[in-house]
Amino acid sequence: xxxxxxxxxxxxxxxxxxxxxxxxxxxxxxxxxxxxxxxxxxxxxxxxxxxxxxxxxxxxxxxxxxxxxxxxxxxxxxxxxxxxxxxxxxxxxxxxxxxxxxxxxxxxxxxxxxxxxxxxxxxxxxxxxxxxxxxxxxxxxxxxxxxxxxxxxxxxxxxxxxxxxxxxxxxxxxxxxxxxxxxxxxxxxxxxxxxxxxxxxxxxxxxxxxxxxxxxxxxxxxxxxxxxxxxxxxxxxxxxxxxxxxxxxxxxxxxxxxxxxxxxxxxxxxxxxxxxxxxxxxxxxxxxxxxxxxxxxxxxxxxxxxxxxxxxxxxxxxxxxxxxxxxxxxxxxxxxxxxxxxxxxxxxxxxxxxxxxxxxxxxxxxxxxxxxxxxxxxxxxxxxxxxxxxxxxxxxxxxxxxxxxxxxxxxxxxxxxxxxxxxxxxxxxxxxxxxxxxxxxxxxxxxxxxxxxxxxxxxxxxxxxxxxxxxxxxxxxxxxxxxxxxxxxxxxxxxxxxxxxxxxxxxxxxxxxxxxxxxxxxxxxxxxxxxxxxxxxxxxxxxxxxxxxxxxxxxxxxxxxxxxxxxxxxxxxxxxxxxxxxxxxxxxxxxxxxxxxxxxxxxxxxxxxxxxxxxxxxxxxxxxxxxxxxxxxxxxxxxxxxxxxxxxxxxxxxxxxxxxxxxxxx
RNA sequence: GGGCGAGUAGCUCAAUUGGAUAGAGCAACGGCCUUCUAAGCCGUAGGUUACAGGUUCGAUCCCUGUCUCGCCUACCA
Numbered sequence: 001x002x003x004x005x006x007x008x009x010x011x012x013x014x015x016x017x018x019x020x021x022x023x024x025x026x027x028x029x030x031x032x033x034x035x036x037x038x039x040x041x042x043x044x045x046x047x048x049x050x051x052x053x054x055x056x057x058x059x060x061x062x063x064x065x066x067x068x069x070x071x072x073x074x075x076x077x078x079x080x081x082x083x084x085x086x087x088x089x090x091x092x093x094x095x096x097x098x099x100x101x102x103x104x105x106x107x108x109x110x111x112x113x114x115x116x117x118x119x120x121x122x123x124x125x126x127x128x129x130x131x132x133x134x135x136x137x138x139x140x141x142x143x144x145x146x147x148x149x150x151x152x153x154x155x156x157x158x159x160x161x162x163x164x165x166x167x168x169x170x171x172x173x174x175x176x177x178x179x180x181x182x183x184x185x186x187x188x189x190x191x192x193x194x195x196x197x198x199x200x201x202x203x204x205x206x207x208x209x210x211x212x213x214x215x216x217x218x219x220x221x222x223x224x225x226x227x228x229x230x231x232x233x234x235x236x237x238x239x240x241x242x243x244x245x246x247x248x249x250x251x252x253x254x255x256x257x258x259x260x261x262x263x264x265x266x267x268x269x270x271x272x273x274x275x276x277x278x279x280x281x282x283x284x285x286x287x288x289x290x291x292x293x294x295x296x297x298x299x300x301x302x303x304x305x306x307x308x309x310x311x312x313x314x315x316x317x318x319x320x321x322x323x324x325x326x327x328x329x330x331x332x333x334x335x336x337x338x339x340x341x342x343x344x345x346x347x348x349x350x351x352x353x354x355x356x357x358x359x360x361x362x363x364x365x366x367x368x369x370x371x372x373x374x375x376x377x378x379x380x381x382x383x384x385x386x387x388x389x390x391x392x393x394x395x396x397x398x399x400x401x402x403x404x405x406x407x408x409x410x411x412x413x414x415x416x417x418x419x420x421x422x423x424x425x426x427x428x429x430x431x432x433x434x435x436x437x438x439x440x441x442x443x444x445x446x447x448x449x450x451x452x453x454x455x456x457x458x459x460x461x462x463x464x465x466x467x468x469x470x471x472x473x474x475x476x477x478x479x480x481x482x483x484x485x486x487x488x489x490x491x492x493x494x495x496x497x498x499x500x501x502x503x504x505x506x507x508x509x510x511x512x513x514x515x516x517x518x519x520x521x522x523x524x525x526x527x528x529x530x531x532x533x534x535x536x537x538x539x540x541x542x543x544x545x546x547x548x549x550x551x552x553x554x555x556x557x558x559x560x561x562x563x564x565x566x567x568x569x570x571x572x573x574x575x576x577x578x579x580x581x582x583x584x585x586x587x588x589x590x591x592x593x594x595x596x597x598x599x600x601x602x603x604x605x606x607x608x609x610x611x612x613x614x615x616x617x618x619x620x621x622x623x624x625x626x627x628x629x630x631x632x633x634x635x636x637x638x639x640x641x642x643x644x645x646x647x648x649x650x651x652x653x654x655x656x657x658x659x660x661x662x663x664x665x666x
Numbered sequence: 667g668g669g670c671g672a673g674u675a676g677c678u679c680a681a682u683u684g685g686a687u688a689g690a691g692c693a694a695c696g697g698c699c700u701u702c703u704a705a706g707c708c709g710u711a712g713g714u715u716a717c718a719g720g721u722u723c724g725a726u727c728c729c730u731g732u733c734u735c736g737c738c739u740a741c742c743a
Contacts, residue, residue, distance in 0.1 A: 332739090339741060461737090517680095536690085
């Protein structure tokens with residue numbers, strides 16, 4: 001109904017402009033007045049007209065107000081129009097009417113269907129434990145998935161696994177050559193780690209790999225020049241063997257990366273994050289995706305063979321905005337196939353993205369890999385099961401990848417466009433975000449040596465190679481321990497299991513909200529002090545508001561649904577019209593869907609987080625000001641209960657979109 | 667050198683994409699628990715939106731220039 005009112009208003013203004021001044025306006029700007037008391041909509045249109053009509057904005061506004069009153073009489077749902085400020089037109093609506101439709105709103109308003117959207121997120125190299133940076137990625141991605149699904153889209157979730165890359169190779173080198181383990185010993189280690197379970201943090205396989213990866217990276221830099229040369233060549237031989245597949249080194253790599261991958265899935269599952277499909281680089285290589293893509297790229301002329309300059313002997317492609325008409329070789333061109341015939345990462349990525357849009361003419365094999373309570377996660381394989389869901393052929397894609405990769409991402413889009421797939425290129429979104437770094441203080445707390453230069457910086461970049469960073473499970477453990485301490489103190493009458501569950505829900509709420517409240521372009525300078533905060537603009541603050549709302553109904557004797565039903569049949573026109581503190585909550589419910597659309601439009605989940613927080617603030621305000629259960633006036637009590645009910649409903653919905661649950665108690 | 671992003675209160679961040687008095691949270695100070703839970707609420711203080719011009723009814727936002735910081739820019743992935 002909110003939408004309909006906006007539309008009616010827009011049309012009325014257009015009509016008036018047309019008939020009175022013969023003016024057609026492109027986009028009619030509609031805003032919200034700075035104060036609730038000023039109304040629901042604000043139109044700055046008079047400012048724009050001032051020049052055309054050659055009159056003061058305020059006069060135009062006054063004139064428009066007169067005409068709007070005639071055009072939109074009270075029975076249309078509009079209550080008042082007035083000229084305000086230097087020439088704004090403020091519009092009030094009949095609050096009770098809008099509130100009534102909101103009270104009766106059913107949760108599933110969006111129809112299923114629409115284009116198939118593919119979201120790729122997480123994509124952690126399977127050679128070490130996940131860290132805070134990966135958490136930002138996965139939480140942003142998972143939230144994007146949730147809000148896309150909330151608007152009725154069919155969404156497939158993919159987690160790309162680079163299981164044949166240099167990072168995996170490094171850990172393989174570490175086990176085989178630095179530690180001198182046999183493949184059998186590595187298998188035994190993986191098995192014993194799995195037997196210990198994920199609770200034995202430091203003995204987890206991904207934690208062992210974390211430490212080993214740092215050691216190997218250092219090992220490459222140490223020793224005599226001759227040793228370094230040997231170690232480097234060991235590294236590239238290993239990488240090459242892994243890429244080839246089938247040989248023993250490749251099998252070892254596969255076992256290591258698969259073991260780490262399983263742990264990543266468990267870590268993310270703690271946060272309520274799941275996947276549908278895990279495409280792996282090994283299949284992209286061995287199913288000859290690249291060969292097909294290479295042929296298509298050559299055919300379309302996107303790739304050309306460089307015969308002079310520094311890239312002689314390579315297949316290269318012009319960068320977006322690059323290239324020149326001169327005879328000179330384009331030194332800035334992106335190398336896709338090296339002079340030794342091997343393909344670069346961007347090349348493989350182009351092949352993968354052709355597959356995503358169903359443009360490659362080849363498909364993965366699929367087999368089941370991981371079971372969630374409500375669905376199966378599939379993984380790519382050479383020979384798969386005959387029955388499997390369809391994961392490619394998307395109409396639109398979102399790649400949740402940090403901002404440092406915007407260059408290669410742009411190359412992939414460029415390739416698609418030049419190959420003639422403009423439609424696909426237009427529906428390719430690099431959902432970019434800045435990294436999570438550590439504050440110098442946080443780094444010092446973790447026991448890392450912070451150099452003189454770093455100490456004055458705002459943040460220090462994490463580095464897997466240096467083993468420098470905060471591991472995801474360690475952070476979750478810390479958060480859970482902190483929330484459990486509080487929960488134990490606050491909820492002594494509840495069982496240990498109940499308290500643990502509540503503490504975990506709050507910990508997840510804190511973490512997920514923390515990662516979402518920053519806009520994507522903001523580097524998060526991570527600090528335990530901020531992340532472990534449960535007051536103010538945090539997830540627990542919002543959860544607490546919802547828990548309070550629910551407590552009211554626990555003691556009131558009626559359910560939120562009954563409260564809303566009772567409200568919808570009562571005449572409460574006056575009560576709501578003059579109560580801005582209650583109306584704030586109803587209006588926020590009304591603006592939820594437009595907000596969600598804006599969130600998707602701008603691909604900025606921070607908008608959602610903020611909206612949710614503001615609603616929680618408004619509810620806490622309301623909660624403090626009105627004592628509901630002791631209210632003696634029956635009608636007033638109904639109004640208050642219904643307001644609490646709609647707040648609870650909205651908070652629950654918004655939190656759910658962010659992957660945050662409302663605990664039983666706090 | 668080139669490309670992208672950022673610079674807003676002591677700190678961390680917002681600002682409906684050009685609108686009304688630039689807002690929140692921390693931190694500081696002062697209040698509020700016999701109430702549906704104080705993980706809460708109220709109040710005070712805190713600003714030349716990096717700097718200089720420009721565009722217009724109107725600029726934190728757009729344009730130009732300058733300064734500072736970060737990232738990217740390899741036949742690494």
